[in-house]
Amino acid sequence: MKEKENSTAVLEARQLTKSYDTAAGEVRAVDRVDLRIEKGDFLALMGPSGSGKTTLLSMLGALEPPTEGQVMLRDREIGKMTERELAQLRRFDIGFVFQSFYLVDHLTAQENVRFPLGFNKDYSPDEKEQRASELLRMVGLEDRSDHFPRQLSGGEKQRVAIARALANSPAVVLADEPTGNLDQESGDSVMEAFEDLHQRLGQTVVMVTHDPLVAQRARRVVRLKSGRVVEDQEQTG
Numbered sequence: 215m216k217e218k219e220n221s222t223a224v225l226e227a228r229q230l231t232k233s234y235d236t237a238a239g240e241v242r243a244v245d246r247v248d249l250r251i252e253k254g255d256f257l258a259l260m261g262p263s264g265s266g267k268t269t270l271l272s273m274l275g276a277l278e279p280p281t282e283g284q285v286m287l288r289d290r291e292i293g294k295m296t297e298r299e300l301a302q303l304r305r306f307d308i309g310f311v312f313q314s315f316y317l318v319d320h321l322t323a324q325e326n327v328r329f330p331l332g333f334n335k336d337y338s339p340d341e342k343e344q345r346a347s348e349l350l351r352m353v354g355l356e357d358r359s360d361h362f363p364r365q366l367s368g369g370e371k372q373r374v375a376i377a378r379a380l381a382n383s384p385a386v387v388l389a390d391e392p393t394g395n396l397d398q399e400s401g402d403s404v405m406e407a408f409e410d411l412h413q414r415l416g417q418t419v420v421m422v423t424h425d426p427l428v429a430q431r432a433r434r435v436v437r438l439k440s441g442r443v444v445e446d447q448e449q450t451g
């Protein structure tokens with residue numbers, strides 16, 4: 215435990231809170247959450263509908279500002295960053311995977327994966343194409359490169375979205391119910407892709423899920439209830 219306290223978290227929530235003013239009064243979607251995400255974590259975020267999972271993930275990924283508390287990326291406070299720095303962070307440090315894929319319809323699988331590399335000066339055009347192909351291979355879709363989203367199954371679309379999220383080698387991948395719209399078999403192929411990149415690349419992943427089978431495969435399970443962390447458990451095996 216001591217070692218853990220001394221190491222730098224990749225992402226850390228400190229007393230993170232999000233309140234909404236509604237007709238029925240104040241709703242605390244996320245309520246003073248402390249959470250350290252270590253490099254190499256594979257964390258399943260669980261909890262009933264409305265418990266604050268999406269809100270927490272949105273704040274961790276700098277998509278929404280907290281009402282109170284802080285998010286630290288490595289040791290930098292997200293709340294103190296300029297808009298420009300935040301844009302950089304969303305592009306290069308955090309990879310998002312959403313339930314409904316959000317692929318660009320008129321771009322092929324290969325072009326969708328390459329898209330976030332458009333901003334990356336580390337790669338030449340050729341290297342961008344190579345990198346996109348490599349990522350598609352990693353999620354088992356090398357033979358779907360030239361397919362458009364409408365020509366792909368749900369599971370394949372989500373694996374393209376995973377490859378896209380990895381394009382700029384983010385410190386953390388945040389996934390909000392990535393198997394939520396998929397049948398069992400497609401969901402399994404998506405989970406395998408996540409597991410593979412966690413094992414092979416040591417990719418840090420935070421995944422919201424309702425699926426107990428998915429959570430079983432995660433290394434750590436955090437449960438939310440009414441915006442509070444009620445359980446944080448490491449799993450072996």
Ligand SMILES: Nc1ncnc2c1ncn2[C@@H]1O[C@H](COP(=O)(O)OP(=O)(O)O)[C@@H](O)[C@H]1O
Nearest residue numbers: 234236241243262263264265266267268269270
């Ligand atoms: N923009 C909003 N305005 C008011 N209440 C909201 C808003 N977004 C979320 N909430 C409320 O915050 C709580 C947590 O929502 P959410 O984070 O979406 O939960 P989950 O992802 O666990 O289902 C819910 O009670 C929800 O109704």
Ligand SMILES: [Mg+2]
Nearest residue numbers: 267268269390
């Ligand atoms: Mg949600």
